[in-house]
Amino acid sequence: MTKKYNILIEKDEDGYYVSEVLDLPGCHTQAKTIDVLIERTKEAIKAYLEVETQTDYPLEFVRVQEIEV
Numbered sequence: 001m002t003k004k005y006n007i008l009i010e011k012d013e014d015g016y017y018v019s020e021v022l023d024l025p026g027c028h029t030q031a032k033t034i035d036v037l038i039e040r041t042k043e044a045i046k047a048y049l050e051v052e053t054q055t056d057y058p059l060e061f062v063r064v065q066e067i068e069v
Contacts, residue, residue, distance in 0.1 A: 007041055009034070023061060024048050 008020045012030070017037045021027040027048040031037035 005045060009037065019044075021045055021048070022064065025061065 005024070006022045008022060010018050010020075012018055016030045016032060017034055018030045019028060019037050019041045021041065021044070024045065027044050029037070029040040029044045031040050
């Protein structure tokens with residue numbers, strides 16, 4: 001069974017693309033190209049889900065919030 005995830009893609013000051021999986025807090029990766037970034041993001045999601053199923057406490061998404069400092 002497959003599931004779809006929304007990701008946020010940004011480009012950092014060194015030219016790397018960075019992805020963040022919005023539904024999986026702390027799940028992110030980076031790459032020099034979008035194609036490699038997508039593949040690495042898929043790998044990061046699989047690893048995240050594998051670890052999540054091994055924990056005694058499932059994480060529950062609460063929200064995304066903007067803060068000002």
